[in-house]
Amino acid sequence: MLPFDKLLPFDRTAAPAVYLQVANSMIQHIRSGVIKPGFWLPGTRELAGILGVHRKTVVAVYDELSAQGWIEAVARKGFHVTRELPEVRPGGWGKDGQRSGKGRPGREGQPGKGDWSGRQDREHAFSKEMAAPFYPVERGRFRLPVVSVPPSRLIIDDGHPDSRLAPLELLGREYRARLSNRGGRRPVYATMTAGSPRMREAMVGYLADTRGMQASVPNILITHGAQMSIYIAAQLLLRPGDTVIVGEPGYYVATQVFENLGASLLRVPVDEQGIDVDAVERLSRGRVVRMLYLIPHHHHPTTVTLSPERRMRLLEIAEEKNFSIVEDDYDYDFHYSSSPYLPLAASGHNNRVVYIGSFSKSLSSSIRVGFMVGPEAFIVEATYLRRLIELRGDNHMEDALAELIRNGDVGRHLKKVNRIYQGRRDHLCGLLDSNLGDVVDYRKPSGGMAIWARFNKRAPVKELAGKALKMGLYMSDGQAYNTHNKDYNAIRFGFASLNEVEMDEAVQILTSCL
Ligand SMILES: Cc1ncc(COP(=O)(O)O)c(C=O)c1O
Structure with a gap:
């Protein structure tokens, strides 16, 4: 018997419910291979006794894990870990963003440099002719008009989201306080480009509590909505002619970003379980793929969620084929039949994943505070680029929002x-x-x-x-x-x-x- 009392610690005073804390720990151990595919879990009564919790809590843990596909119930026998899960290691981002294993030619071992650095030196991975078999980029070819909504009832x-339900009064109060007396007259320093220190610190706890992500302040960049994060990540990762994999149909505004940067799009079907990872593997065979843009929850536009098996397979393929994943989890906060699946960024990804989210979705479309989470070296470069677009965001708004995250208002609102x-x-x-x-x-x-x-x-x-x-x-x-x-x-x-x-x-x- 595994020492479940040691493996599954929880804190009754912490924000996430105990059953979620236990379920998330269990997932981490399944991912890391400590709890192996096919392993029979203790009965609900037994595990409740070991952990010192009510049996209903363990039932909720098993329900959650079953709903997410990590474990399976067998009538009259109990629960075992799903057998066909491939193994992946847990982890976050390394300090310098250096990947282990395969690197790009001529770039391995560069101290402190990630795969996105030195874009100027990089050979074009693809010539225009090579890109031709899939959809060749002609600037503006798929450009769509900016949508303007005519006045209507x-x-x-x-x-x-419904802004009428958002805690905008509370946010406004915090914002006003900062504009009027608390810090309103203080100079705003250029170091705020990456986001207000309070907001970045609040995000560390928020990402851990809601998404099981291990990030530190230097891994976090606050942006003006998720769209700015998408643009910056793509700008750092791509050069003209590079190949990007996107789901088809997909989020057209992201697609336009990639096209505008001169990338070649490799379109992969999206079915009921999300992006077709077999097609990703098949289509990337014999090609250099630079990046995959992923919407793991409620894919835009078709709203499907990527299954846990595909998530793990995708990480394996990214490792095999040596490409980066931009994980746009814009819609993570809203899930009705089970908790959302943990992000790819919460697994072992060898610095391959750049994670993106936004409070424009969690609270109100007009709250233009998004975030990017990635390797420290990547965030340094992203911050530099953000400064070229906009010197800094609305640091008072970020501080105000940080307060609502800290005091639990954002969590209560989401619930x-x-x-x-x-x-x-x-x-x-x-x-x-x-x-x-x-x-x-x-x-x-x-x-x-x-x-x-x-x-x-x-x-x-x-x-x-x-x-x-x-x-x-x-x-x-x-x-x-x-x-x-x-x-x-x-x-x-x-x-x-x-x-x-x-x-x-x-x-x-x-x-x-x-
Ligand atoms: C999939 C997806 N990603 C990103 C965004 C942009 O979000 P934001 O409003 O935070 O810039 C949207 C907006 O609708 C979206 O649908």
Whole structure:
């Protein structure tokens, strides 16, 4: 019997519930190989006795691990660790960002330099001709107009939080205090480019409590929303002609960033379990791939979540093929059937993962505070680049937000809105089934703030959007989600920002337009 009392420590006074702390420790041990695939776990009563907790707590731990696919229940026998999980090591980011094992030619052993350094010296990994078999980059080829929302009574957004529920009053109070007396007149130093020290420190605890991530202050850069992080990471990792793997369909604004940097896109299908990792492996065979852009939770636009098996396989492939992963976990906070899966960045990734998140999703779209977490050397370069774009962010807002993270307001808010958004998701599913069942196809997402609603041919989304606008309802015309070769005739139907009355009205308008 493994010494579970030592392996699964927990703190009853800490913010995450005890069952989550125990489940996360168990996951770390499964990942590290201490608890092996196929291992039979102790019964719930026995483990409860060992840990000194109520049996219901252990039942919640096993439910959580089963929901995430780490363990399997066998009738009348108990639970064992899922057998087909590949082994990966846990870990965070090294100080200098140096990778072990394979490096790029001529770059191994450079002290203190990560794989992104010295971009100027780097040979183009791909010539234009070599890039031609997949989608050649012509600047602006897929450029889409900036979406401007015309005035309308109701808006179906593509998955935004409901600002009316966010603790903006509390945030405003903290912000005002900083503007008026506490520090408002103090000079702001250039060292604040990476974010206010309070915010970066608060993020260390926040990332550990919510995501099981081991990061320190030098691993964290605060940005103006997640989009700025995507841009900076891509700018550091890519040169013209480099190959980037993206999911298809994917988040078109990120795709445009990569195209604008002159990268070649290698588009990989996304199915019900997320990006197709076998296709990633197949398509990257014999090619130099520089980076993979991943949306692990509630992929944009299709809302699917990457399964744990695929997450681990992807890390193995990244190691084999020697590419970096930009993990855009924009929607991590909203999960309704189980807790979210731990990020790839919380596993052993040999400095391959740059992790991105944003409070624009957790709280309100207008709170433009995002974050990037990566190896220290990478963050130094990212900070330098951020300074060229914007000298520093709104450090008072960052301080104010840090206070809300520290005193638990952000955690309480997320707990509250998870319940509300789950209700809204279910309400919208009911409306779609009863009112639009013959024209809309969708799968209920396990979390997030939008439903990927695919309309059939009888309801061309572009026409529908035009008609709806005349009746006071703005919705996307779906064009942004279409790719070079596919018209999805679909929208992301954001449910989080609409209450039930507003949703009823929106669906009523759509029904009458049809
Ligand atoms: C997948 C994805 N990543 C990043 C972003 C950008 O987030 P932010 O508003 O924090 O810049 C969005 C915005 O909708 C998104 O959908």
